[in-house]
Amino acid sequence: MSNIRIVTDSSADLPQPVADALDITVVPLYIHFGEDTYREGIDITHEEFYRRMEAEAPNLPKTSAPSPADFMKVYQEILDEGDDIISIHVSAAFSTTYNNARLAAQELDPERITVIDSRNVSMCLGWVCIAAAEAAMRGDDREEIIEIVLDMLPRLRIPSFLETLEYVRYGGRIGSAEAFLGTVLDVKPILAIEDGKVVPLEKVRTRGRALDRLAAMARELAPFEDIAVMHTHSPEMAEKLADMLADVHPRQNILIAQTGVAMGSHVGPGAVGICAVVAK
Amino acid sequence: MAENTTPSSLRVHEPLTVLDGTLLRELVKAAAAWLNRNKEKVNALNVFPVPDGDTGTNMNLTMRSAVKELDASPATRLDEVAKVVAQGALLGARGNSGVILSQLLRGFARGLEGKETATTDDLAIAFQAATKAAYSAVMKPVEGTILTVAREAADAAERSAATTSDIVKLLEDVLDAAQDALRRTPDMLHVLKDAGVVDSGGQGLVFLFEGMLRYLKGEPVEAEAETSAIPDHLPELDAPPEPLADGRYGYDIQFLIRGENLDVEAIREMIRSMGDCALVVGDSNVVKVHVHCLNPGPALEYGANLGMLDDIVVENMDLQYEEFKQQAEQTPVAPPMPTKRVSTDAATGIATVAVVPGDGLRNVFESLNVSAIVPGGQTMNPSTQDLLEAIDAVESDTVIVLPNNKNIILAAQQAAELSDKTVYVVPTRTVPQGIAAMMAFNFKSDVESNVQNMQEAANHVVSGEVTRAVRTTQIDGIEVEEGDFIGILDGRLVVAGKDLTDVMRSMLKTADPSRFEIGTFYYGADLSEEEAHRLVEALQAAFPALEMEVVYGGQPNYHVLFSLE
Numbered sequence: 001m002s003n004i005r006i007v008t009d010s011s012a013d014l015p016q017p018v019a020d021a022l023d024i025t026v027v028p029l030y031i032h033f034g035e036d037t038y039r040e041g042i043d044i045t046h047e048e049f050y051r052r053m054e055a056e057a058p059n060l061p062k063t064s065a066p067s068p069a070d071f072m073k074v075y076q077e078i079l080d081e082g083d084d085i086i087s088i089h090v091s092a093a094f095s096t097t098y099n100n101a102r103l104a105a106q107e108l109d110p111e112r113i114t115v116i117d118s119r120n121v122s123m124c125l126g127w128v129c130i131a132a133a134e135a136a137m138r139g140d141d142r143e144e145i146i147e148i149v150l151d152m153l154p155r156l157r158i159p160s161f162l163e164t165l166e167y168v169r170y171g172g173r174i175g176s177a178e179a180f181l182g183t184v185l186d187v188k189p190i191l192a193i194e195d196g197k198v199v200p201l202e203k204v205r206t207r208g209r210a211l212d213r214l215a216a217m218a219r220e221l222a223p224f225e226d227i228a229v230m231h232t233h234s235p236e237m238a239e240k241l242a243d244m245l246a247d248v249h250p251r252q253n254i255l256i257a258q259t260g261v262a263m264g265s266h267v268g269p270g271a272v273g274i275c276a277v278v279a280k
Numbered sequence: 281m282a283e284n285t286t287p288s289s290l291r292v293h294e295p296l297t298v299l300d301g302t303l304l305r306e307l308v309k310a311a312a313a314w315l316n317r318n319k320e321k322v323n324a325l326n327v328f329p330v331p332d333g334d335t336g337t338n339m340n341l342t343m344r345s346a347v348k349e350l351d352a353s354p355a356t357r358l359d360e361v362a363k364v365v366a367q368g369a370l371l372g373a374r375g376n377s378g379v380i381l382s383q384l385l386r387g388f389a390r391g392l393e394g395k396e397t398a399t400t401d402d403l404a405i406a407f408q409a410a411t412k413a414a415y416s417a418v419m420k421p422v423e424g425t426i427l428t429v430a431r432e433a434a435d436a437a438e439r440s441a442a443t444t445s446d447i448v449k450l451l452e453d454v455l456d457a458a459q460d461a462l463r464r465t466p467d468m469l470h471v472l473k474d475a476g477v478v479d480s481g482g483q484g485l486v487f488l489f490e491g492m493l494r495y496l497k498g499e500p501v502e503a504e505a506e507t508s509a510i511p512d513h514l515p516e517l518d519a520p521p522e523p524l525a526d527g528r529y530g531y532d533i534q535f536l537i538r539g540e541n542l543d544v545e546a547i548r549e550m551i552r553s554m555g556d557c558a559l560v561v562g563d564s565n566v567v568k569v570h571v572h573c574l575n576p577g578p579a580l581e582y583g584a585n586l587g588m589l590d591d592i593v594v595e596n597m598d599l600q601y602e603e604f605k606q607q608a609e610q611t612p613v614a615p616p617m618p619t620k621r622v623s624t625d626a627a628t629g630i631a632t633v634a635v636v637p638g639d640g641l642r643n644v645f646e647s648l649n650v651s652a653i654v655p656g657g658q659t660m661n662p663s664t665q666d667l668l669e670a671i672d673a674v675e676s677d678t679v680i681v682l683p684n685n686k687n688i689i690l691a692a693q694q695a696a697e698l699s700d701k702t703v704y705v706v707p708t709r710t711v712p713q714g715i716a717a718m719m720a721f722n723f724k725s726d727v728e729s730n731v732q733n734m735q736e737a738a739n740h741v742v743s744g745e746v747t748r749a750v751r752t753t754q755i756d757g758i759e760v761e762e763g764d765f766i767g768i769l770d771g772r773l774v775v776a777g778k779d780l781t782d783v784m785r786s787m788l789k790t791a792d793p794s795r796f797e798i799g800t801f802y803y804g805a806d807l808s809e810e811e812a813h814r815l816v817e818a819l820q821a822a823f824p825a826l827e828m829e830v831v832y833g834g835q836p837n838y839h840v841l842f843s844l845e
Contacts, residue, residue, distance in 0.1 A: 183647040184640075185800065186829055187719060194724070202733070203648065203719040206797035206845055209740065213720075 004136040004145055005078050007087040009066060009097050010040040012125040013230060013260050022133035027074055029097065029262040032062045040262050049261040050233045050269055060167065063262040065097040071104030075113055085113040086136075086145055088129055091196040092117045094266075114142065116149055119196035122259055123228040123275035124156040130226075152277060155225075159192045159201060159217045160273025161210040163234075167268035168198075190214065207237060210272070215244040218274055222248035227276040228255035233269035241272055295446035296496065299398045301361040305350060307492040308365050312343035314491025314501040315484060322487065325480035327471050328773065329749035329760055330658070330837075335480035338375030338661055338687075342382055343488070345372020345663065357396050362389035362406075370694065371665040377481035379664070379690035380414050380426050384485075387413025400450045404441035407434035407454070417690070424468030426481030432461035433489065448496050455489045462486050475753055529597035530555070530574035537567045539587020547586070554579050572597065624680075625651035630727050631674035634682040634714055635662055635692070638834030641711060641802060641841075648718040651676070657711070659837050661688050667695035671703055678727050679703045680734065684714035686771065702727070706734045709771065710743035711802070711835070712843030742796070742844040744769050744787050747837050749776065765839070780839060781818045788844075793823045796844040802833030803840055815840070 008014065010028040019026050028039035033052055038044040040063075053061060071087070078085055087105065092098040098117045105113035118125045128149055135145045162168065165180060165188075180189045180200050187203040190213055201217075204210045218227075227249050231238035235258070242254045259271070299307075315322075315336075322336030349368025355361045366389035369382035391409030395402055411434040415421050436457030440450045465479040466472040472479055491501050533555075537547070541564050548560035555573035573579055576594045583589050625631035632650045636642050637657030645653060654670045656662040667688075671679050679701050683692040686709040696703035704727065708714040720737030722730055745768040752762045760766055760776040767775040767787040775786045788799070799819075803812035809832065816830045826844075833841055 184644045184831060185647070185715070187648075192724070200723050201725075202722040205716075205719065205800070208797055209737075209845065 003083045004140070004142055005083045005085055006129050006133040006136060007071075007074060007078070007085055007101075008125065008129045009089050009101075010260050011090040011095070011097070011121055011262055012088075012129055013122045013257055013263075014126045014129060015255075015257055016041075018126075018130065022130060022137065024129055024133050025074055025078065027066045027070055027097075027101075029066060029095070029260070030064045031261055031265065032064065034059070040260050044261060046233065046258050046261060046264070049264060053265065053269070061261075061265045063095075063265055065095050065100050068100045068103040068107065071101045072107060075104055075108050079109060079112060084142065086132055086142065086149070087113060087115045088118050088125065088132060088149065089115070090121050090125060091119045091193065093119075093196040094121060114146060116146070117196065118156075119153060120156045120158060120193055122158065122230050122263060122273070123255065123257065124158050124193070124277075126228070127156070127226045127275065127277050128152050151280075155278045155280070157192070157221050157276045157278055158273055159190060159214055160230075160267075160271060161188060161190050161204070161207075161214060162267050163188060163207075163270025164268050165189060167266055190217075207270075211237065211241050211244060214241060214272070214274055218245055218248055218276065221276060221278050223279045224249050225277040225279050226255075227253075227274065228257060229272065230257055230259045230275055231272045232259050232264040232267055234272060237270075237272045241274070245274075295444075296448050297399060297445045299358065299403065299447055300396070301356045301358040304358055304361045304365075307495060308343075308350060308361075309347055310495035310501045311488040311491035312340075312347045314494060315343055315487045316340050317501065318487045319484075322480050322484045324751075325477045325483055326750075327475045327477065327480075328755070328768070329751045329753050329762070329766065330747050330768070335375065335377045335484060338378040339381050339481070339484040341663065342369050342373050342378035345369060345665075346385065348372075358398055359389070359392045359395050362392045365389065370698065371663065371668070373664040373691055373694060375661040375687045376690045377426060377484060378661070379694050380417060380481060381484070382664070382694070383414045383417040384410040384430055387411065400437075400441040400445050400447055403447065403450060404434075404437040407437040410434065417694075422469065424465045424472060425479050426485050428465065428468060429458050429461045429479070429482035429485050433458040433485070448493070451489065451493050451496065455486070455493055458482075458486045458489050471755075474755055528574060530572055531576040532570075532572055532595040532597050533576050533579050533593075534568075534570045535580065535583055535592040536590040537569065537583045537587045538565065538590055540565065542567050542586060550582060551579060554582070622649055623651040624649050624721055624723070625674050625676050628723055629676050629678065630721075630730060631671075631676040631679045632682065632718065632721060633667070633670045633674060633679055634718065635667070635684050635688050636711070636714070637836060637838075638802075638804065640832035640834035642834075644715060644802070644831065644833075645718060648715065649721070650682075650718060651679075656688070657685050657835060658687070661685070661691065664691045664694045664698065667692055668698055671695060671699045671701060677701045680721075680727065680731060681705045682708045682714040682717055682734075684708045684711050686710075704731045706731055706738060708738045710745065711833075711841050712741050712743040712800070713738040715800075716741045716843065716845065740845060742770055742791050744784075744791070744840070744842040744844070745838055746780065746783060746787070746840040746842075748839075781815055784815065784819055784840065784842075785822050788819060788823055788826075791844055793826045793844070796826060798827040798829065799823075799842055799844050800829045800831060801840055801842045802831050802835070804833055804835040804838045806837070806839050812840075 007025045010026055028042055031038045031040055087101050089098040089101055102115045105115050118128055131152055132145050132149050135148050189203055190201045191198050192201055229238045229242045238256050242256050319336035319340040323334035346365045346368035349364050353364040355364050366386040369385045373379045373382040387410035388406045391406030411431045414427055414430055421427050433454045436453045440453035462478050462482045465482055494501050544567055547567055551560050551569055551571050555571045560569050571579055633652045634645050634650050635654045635656050636645050642653055651674045652670045654662045654666055681692045683689045689707045692705045696705050706717050708717050717734035717738040720733045722733055746765055749760045749762055749764045749766050753760050755773045758776055764776040765780050765783040766773055767783045769787055774790050775783050777783045801816050812830055816828050820828050
């Protein structure tokens with residue numbers, strides 16, 4: 001029986017040491033500043049990304065999915081090593097990544113490559129990949145791992161606060177959160193992802209209030225199997241939120257990480273969100 | 281008009297021992313008429329010197345709704361008449377005083393249930409029932425208000441009924457006790473004492489008792505109130521002119537006569553003979569004429585024969601009056617306006633209804649996805665019926681109401697009770713609280729958690745209001761002169777002064793801006809955009825760390841409403 005290897009994309013926001021330890025292969029998305037193209041998490045640091053984003057405003061960076069060819073290359077290497085693949089990706093509603101992975105799998109060997117739409121993003125996707133990789137390391141077979149993944153997907157929660165709607169508006173990936181556009185006041189949205197799509201939750205006017213509300217939402221969702229506080233270029237807010245969550249989850253087990261720059265280009269700096277797997 | 285006020289049957293001095301439905305009708309109308317006559321006196325008793333949602337106006341409109349319902353009903357039995365009155369008052373209730381009054385009438389009607397006629401004993405029971413209903417309508421009953429006046433009046437009715445079967449005597453005792461209680465309201469409520477006034481709602485109730493008694497004694501309750509076609513004075517509207525004849529107003533005619541050797545005295549006499557409100561001033565070369573006539577022809581012709589006419593303005597006052605009447609009728613009961621944008625209703629099945637003054641603030645609420653707006657606020661309290669209509673008009677059966685004014689909360693709660701829908705009132709006391717609540721509406725939560733979230737969000741903001749004092753007074757040690765800008769922070773008057781910027785600066789300082797991230801300033805109809813921006817620039821200079829946003833509110837009377845959060 002062959003081993004299972006987990007493949008995902010860079011929007012899973014997996015910390016590199018975690019990916020390395022669990023032997024998860026991360027396929028990068030692309031970031032384009034004008035003519036310059038970078039691979040997310042490889043060719044450009046967060047600092048440089050946000051510096052350029054600010055410097056080149058109002059021209060915003062664009063993102064693109066890994067191509068089917070990119071996936072074919074990665075898949076082929078793994079297949080050649082004799083392993084089978086479960087490839088788990090960012091919501092198909094936000095990116096063609098999932099579809100390109102699917103095309104690559106069909107091209108190569110659909111029997112040995114299973115592609116799953118996580119219908120989520122960031123560490124919500126990351127937690128699923130970690131659980132799947134851990135199961136693979138334990139020696140679980142394909143069906144068992146798929147079952148673990150499918151059991152987890154409905155338990156992912158991602159209440160998030162955006163400092164501004166400007167970037168989301170530009171990216172056009174807002175869906176029904178459109179209800180929050182065009183407000184007379186300068187409101188900051190709290191959003192989530194449901195069924196693979198962005199949904200509006202409520203509006204706040206201040207960061208302080210945003211953190212209060214996110215913490216309150218987390219309290220309603222608790223207890224958690226796993227929880228991360230993700231941010232775009234605002235570590236202080238993330239630390240503060242993690243501290244506020246210490247009463248619902250052991251503080252040392254709350255992962256704090258910076259969201260990838262592809263996501264950063266869609267939500268802008270100053271966003272902070274919770275990526276949680278609620279307990280069964 | 282004498283037949284309205286002095287029924288011949290009552291001139292006979294034998295005790296009146298039985299109250300029937302027909303007489304109750306007359307008593308209610310007399311009470312309403314007397315209150316209408318005296319409503320400005322009640323309005324003058326506002327504690328805060330703000331252009332307020334006036335108690336007199338609110339109670340008067342509440343009574344008027346009761347009389348209107350009565351006029352439309354054929355009821356003759358005592359209990360039925362009382363019920364119709366209660367129903368009319370309930371729907372027409374405006375402001376906290378109006379709601380409490382409507383509850384008094386509701387209790388009174390319940391106390392008379394099953395009675396074709398009533399004796400003093402029956403009335404004593406009904407007065408007690410009235411008091412009980414009013415107390416239970418208020419979450420935290422406060423003594424020194426209309427409630428105290430009602431309670432002591434009811435106790436007097438009980439004592440009186442034990443010794444007399446004369447209804448006039450009972451009402452005299454009731455009025456005495458009510459007046460006595462009213463006089464003592466400042467001793468029970470220090471805000472009244474500080475402001476040097478008695479309780480306005482209590483005063484309104486005393487006028488109602490007085491009106492009934494005046495009727496029974498054959499004293500006039502002022503006939504003009506019977507011509508209910510003339511709308512009540514509303515704060516934004518000029519009072520209507522007096523009709524000339526046959527209920528017609530005719531034309532308002534103004535012109536100049538230019539000529540030589542004009543005889544001002546003679547012209548004045550002639551013009552006076554032609555119509556009303558004649559005003560003739562000038563000298564031998566130019567005379568200014570103003571007069572109201574049913575026909576503009578003769579006055580103009582007369583003037584033209586004396587010299588050359590100039591600056592002729594002729595206005596049709598009948599049309600103006602019609603407009604006035606429509607405006608007066610529309611203003612308080614404008615239909616709920618469905619909003620154009622995605623509403624909470626369409627998105628979640630939970631409708632939101634907000635009471636909002638001003639077109640700018642309406643845009644704010646619409647952009648925050650409110651389902652329906654009831655125009656109104658501090659200077660214009662919507663009636664229970666206005667709120668009920670908005671609640672009924674929205675699609676959903678689950679509705680959250682934001683009254684956005686402390687004087688509208690009770691009417692909203694009353695509307696919630698009367699509606700067949702599931703209605704929650706988040707008792708927002710200010711517009712900024714309402715905006716905070718609206719933002720906190722969560723598109724994925726159920727109605728209970730939303731109500732809780734919204735309340736919590738409302739409590740989270742500090743609300744500021746700035747208006748001009750309508751009289752000179754002293755509140756909480758702050759000297760207020762008529763015309764001063766006064767700053768109210770979360771319902772407390774904190775500063776008064778001549779300069780708007782100074783007043784605002786002092787308010788922000790009092791609130792301690794270091795506690796907040798953002799201040800949002802909604803400027804009213806009394807400020808221009810430029811003035812508003814200049815004002816906020818000055819504030820920004822004084823408090824550079826606080827983020828500030830200027831938004832057009834368009835609210836009447838309140839130069840600035842603001843929130844700190």
